[in-house]
Amino acid sequence: MFTVASILLVGGLAEGYWIGKKPENDHSVTRLEDIVVPLQYATEAVVNQGIEKISNIVGLDNISVSKGEIESHSGDPSGFVPPKVNERPYCVVFPSTVEQVSKIVKVCYELHIPVIPYSGGTSIEGHYVPTKKGISVDLSHMNKVLALHEDDLDVVVQPGIEWMQLNEELRPHGLMFGPDPAPGAMIGGIISTNASGTNAFKFGGAKDNVISLKVVLADGTIIKTKNRSRKSSNGYNLTNLFVGSEGTLGIVVEATLKLYALPKKEAIALMNFRNIGDATRTVTDLVKNGVSCNAIELMDDRQMRAVVEMGSGGSRKWEPYHLLLMKLGASSDSSLKEMVKSVKSIGKSNNGFNFDVATDEEERDNIWHVRKTLLWNSLNWAKKIKPMAHILPTDVCVPVSKLPELLSKVMEKMDKANLLATAAGHAGDGNVHVLVIYEPDQFETAHKLINEMSRIAIELDGTISGEHGIGVSDKRELLVEELGEDTIGTMRSIKFALDKRGIMNPDHIFKIDPTEKRRPYDDE
Amino acid sequence: MFTVASILLVGGLAEGYWIGKKPENDHSVTRLEDIVVPLQYATEAVVNQGIEKISNIVGLDNISVSKGEIESHSGDPSGFVPPKVNERPYCVVFPSTVEQVSKIVKVCYELHIPVIPYSGGTSIEGHYVPTKKGISVDLSHMNKVLALHEDDLDVVVQPGIEWMQLNEELRPHGLMFGPDPAPGAMIGGIISTNASGTNAFKFGGAKDNVISLKVVLADGTIIKTKNRSRKSSNGYNLTNLFVGSEGTLGIVVEATLKLYALPKKEAIALMNFRNIGDATRTVTDLVKNGVSCNAIELMDDRQMRAVVEMGSGGSRKWEPYHLLLMKLGASSDSSLKEMVKSVKSIGKSNNGFNFDVATDEEERDNIWHVRKTLLWNSLNWAKKIKPMAHILPTDVCVPVSKLPELLSKVMEKMDKANLLATAAGHAGDGNVHVLVIYEPDQFETAHKLINEMSRIAIELDGTISGEHGIGVSDKRELLVEELGEDTIGTMRSIKFALDKRGIMNPDHIFKIDPTEKRRPYDDE
Known part of the structure; x- marks a missing residue:
């Protein structure tokens, strides 16, 4: 803020990509309407210059433009939040070191190329849909345990290691990582979505299990959020700011994680x-x-x-x-x-x-x-009754005491709408996954009811997402209902403070582009 | 960022308080040297206008300019980090409601008056030293339990309640708040310094015990960071951004806290x-x-x-x-x-x-x-040997396995320098309080050694502060050594994103004023 205002008074903006009318003032929150013209991103020609530079960083073997890679880095196979036709990355890059990630991001920063971080690809809210195209940075080559500190019960890992693989490596030491999200999930994505799983009741989610992070910021700067001590009161909690930020503030390139003794x-x-x-x-x-x-x-x-x-x-x-x-x-x-x-x-x-x-x-x-396996079991069961059945997972979370009210209200609505639904979840946390089963002609009804379920959860002092995250799903709009414009505006201020060109996984969690009409709000 | 840049291109800045040469660029980090001229604050005449407006909000009974109140809201009685002669608030305001706090901050925002939040006054790093003068906002009148949810094991409280008082109210319900910091500490301050205590080994510090916060931002906007559900993956973790931010980002006006069953x-x-x-x-x-x-x-x-x-x-x-x-x-x-x-x-x-x-x-x-009582016991003991002895507490925290190395190195240095020192701490967390006992002529030596101790902790992958916070002590400079210029610069970017006029508890945690020479680095 300060720095740009300074430029202003001497006249002349080094690299201005925003044009528009005078905004209200220097408030703490940045509303979507304050952004009067969307951020500008590189044209395909400029991206190609960038890709050439990046190939000099990682080598040609570590950039892919194959159809398969492009497709698999556009949207998850579940297809719950599918990408649009044009939402494909220009290429997929596979860096091997922190320094390579930093150099790649510096090129993207310089040329205004969107950066979409990718690790296990198991998220289901469109977390790596490249809404503004750009470059997918796949961290799966950075999959090592860097240091195990048995006596301190912590481990330093790269973001591309799968949590189940990590646990395999920890087992001989009698240790384990707390969270247990979807099989295949990697530490980078677990951190970025604040994932958890069945063990969260005891061990918490990602946010409770990260001691410190190394992060590459939007301009390529590498920072470490903390040292390795367990406790600290040493400035802003940047660690937990990056946890759950869905790649919109930077790329996690190293993490120090808490460990627990395996139960005897x-x-x-x-x-x-x-x-x-x-x-x-x-x-x-x-x-x-x-x-x-x-x-x-x-x-x-x-x-x-x-x-x-x-x-x-x-x-x-x-x-x-x-x-x-x-x-x-x-x-x-x-x-x-x-x-x-x-x-x-x-x-x-x-x-x-x-x-x-x-x-x-x-x-x-x-x-x-x-x-x-209950998701697939529910689907198979539903298909016996309705052969064309599809399934939609949901992820609301309420105070535990509100769970009965939530479920009874939701199931009543499902029954009325003639939709099959089953429920399962992490009762200890108040987090429930209602699985909504629908036939093709019920798609709209199903979506509408899922959004109604979210609103019931909000009314019960809960959240629309207990552990899956927001991505670019309908939840972006529902999140505004849950937290209010000003809370989202506070997040947006932080986003633009750390990513002034808006290149890091744009459009995820909340809108940054007032002209964007990606996913119309289903029931409006 | 965006909004000011927009103004620029149409020429004319609504309220520009920064003047200087062109900064480098739109990087993610804000370095101190990017701030070429310090922020401007209200003159005494303007502050007096503000006080008049504020008296209309809270009533004259709830503003004090008495010498006693002014003194007690300038620095803590321990005097470990004393205020300078001029570092006194113009007045102390006692709001009773969230809305009053919001209105007070709006006045201060409008007139560029520094706001220094105050609750229990038990912090020892100069957390409420009003370095830029301004107004002390004392939250002790907001000391109620607003809602107890026994079945969800949480409680909604105002910031001015003492944690020991809270536990008194919870005891009949068989419940307790986890952290146990200094007696007299209030929830607002506990949250702002991320305080903990002996129970942190089991229950964690403040950051692990806050479910959601209501906060008044620098422009008076009231936001709620989350709803009341235990788990969430719903956007940036603003809750934990405010925890430990030492009043530099906003004022905590309401908190939802986790509770635990009293051990049987x-x-x-x-x-x-x-x-x-x-x-x-x-x-x-x-x-x-x-x-x-x-x-x-x-x-x-x-x-x-x-x-x-x-x-x-x-x-x-x-x-x-x-x-x-x-x-x-x-x-x-x-x-x-x-x-x-x-x-x-x-x-x-x-x-x-x-x-x-x-x-x-x-x-x-x-x-x-x-x-x-070990602090006072150590002091009394020391006085028997050295009658003029004073004591300085410290607060480093290292990975548990490094504690022996830390203590042996530190004690060797103390012995060599002929300083008495005792150590006690939260061994389970690696957080140790070495109490350094010195005679008046050893003041400089003691300070120098304490800073050396901080550097040993940093070398051992630890932190200079496990639970006391940074405030305006020497730790501000040491924090740069611990985390690096870029990590501090990231915090500074966030500070200016949410508090564009720099009115919230200025100068705390990290410098925002390149001309400030408040506390010269003792050993440089």
Whole structure:
């Protein structure tokens, strides 16, 4: 702000890419309407100059313009938030070092070429749709563990390592990374979307598990957000500003992550409930009584009906009632036994039934498999009823006590609209994935209802996204409803402070282009 | 950024307060040298206009210009980072509502009057020294619990409530707030300095315990950072940007905090060690073995010598060896017993001795009292040897495994310089408070050595501040050494993005005024 204002008073702007009428003032928030003409990006000819420069940085072998790579770096295979025809990167670059990333971004900064960071490609909100074209920076070649500090329970990694691979490398040391998002997800993307998973109840999401980051900023500057000590009160928390910023502020090129000791003794407790309220009260009572589960997962009766009817639950006998799965971990058999006892008694006092415990590893894996495959199981089940069925996942999160109200309101709407829906989620966190099943002619209805679900979550003091992020989906508009124009305007001020040319993953999380009409708001 | 650049091209700046030569470019980082002329602030005459407007907002009863209030809102009684003669606020304002705070800040924004937020006044790094004069906004009248959500384990509070008072109100509900900083500290200040305390090992610091914030920005805009759900991936983490920002980005006017169940069964385990390495290895082994202590505190042999020689340890027999205090909490007697057994065996395997356990509440309070009063005990002890002794606290934090190296290097330097020093701290977090005792003629030596200690911590991949913050102490310069010019420049970009007139607690954390020569770097 300051620097440009300075230029102004001596007349003459070095590189001005914004033209327009006088804005209101120097407020803290930047509203979309303050941006009177969109940012300018490089033409294809200029991009080609850039690609030549970049090829000198990484070598021709590490730039791809193959149709396959271009396609796979445009939108995720789920197709939930598909790219438009023109939304393809000019090329995909595979850097191997922090310095290469910095040099690549410097070229893009110089020439105003959009930069779209890419790691595991498992996100589902269009996080790497190149809305303004540009260059996809694929970090999968940077996939090493750089340093393991066993005694400090931390590890320094590159962004292209898969979390499951990381855990493989940590297992012999008796250690693990806390979050457990989708298989295939890489640390870079996990950080950028603040992903979590079933373990978040105990270990938190990405934001709770990153000690420090090395980041390449929009102009190629490399910064480190912190040193490696666990605690600090040393200035702005840049670490957590970059976590969840979806590549719009910079590229994460190195991360120091917290680690945990692998639980010595594990068990999964299972219990059925006839109503969701009893299940969520069980969650609250567990916490209040100091019973520290590693995960508390909910599968609703519709979900369980799908499991029963599809016979997809393995050898175990499942019943079509709401199900709580509680992952328990302890340091000894006796304390595990005590936890199981508490869980059983608390569940029973909330009308739980069919209590069971699995301690055998294979049995636990089978149970968790049922949880992890529920999306596809729901879809297959739906296809038996409606052969042309498609599925849409959702991701609202509310205070735990509001979960029953949320689900009953949502399911009532689904039933009325004649849409199949099942629900499952991270009950301990109040984060629920309602899976909406629709036939092609119901697409619009399904979208409309999903947006209504988001509004119900907002009304219940919750969020439209517990762990998937915003991307370029309808959630961008819903996020304004959730947080208000001024909160989004504060984010936009930060965006333009760190990325003055708007090249970092443009249009994601919130709009920066008032002329953009990418995704009309479905129900308006 | 964008908006001012727009003005430029149509010629004419609405309210330009910056004059100077053309800066380099539109980089992501704002270096101090980019600011070629300091920000302009209101003259006393203009401030008086502002005070009149503010008196219409809060009423004359809620503005004070009394010498006592002015003094107490200039610097903390410890005097570790004293204000200069001219560093006094023009007045102290006591708002009662969010809207009043917003209106007050709007007046200050309009007239370019510095705003210095104030709550408990227990910070010790000059956090509320009004370097550019201005108005002190005291939030102590906003001290209510607004909503307690027992089933969601959260509470909505105003910033002026003391954390100990909050815990009093929570106790009947079997709940508690995690962090336990200095007595008298209020939630607003705890959030602004990212304070923590002994419980941080289990519950984290302020940043881990805030769900969402309501904040008044530099132009008076009121924003809410999030809704109340536990988890979210919904845009930039503004909550954690404001936590620890020391009032430089806005005023926290409401906070939603996480709560925890009070431990049902508690005990304190004690154990002596002959060397620090054995003590820190005990910490690591406890974590690796899944023994989840609520706090792990260290008092070094010098500290314990002071306790023994001053007879300040109550009825318990203390010995002059390094001491680990481990606070244990469990949900049942049997699991507590099991924890105690593990702690004892792990400690012994690391050459610990004099193992003991206190379960009785009074006894536990006595032990914790020894820990909590060690600063004054060290000072009294020192005064017996050097009657004119003063004390300086410090706050470095390193990876736990580096703690022995840190302490041995530091103590060697202290001994060589003939300075008395004792050490105590949050061993579980690697955060240690070396208390440096000096006589008046050793002031400069003491300061020099403290800065050297900070540099040792930085070399060991640690930080100069684990929980006290930066304020306007020497740490501002040391923070540049710790994080680098570009990381600080990134913070400065964010500062100017949200506070374009530089009115929010100016000069704190990092410099924004290149002409400022407030505190010369002691050892340069």
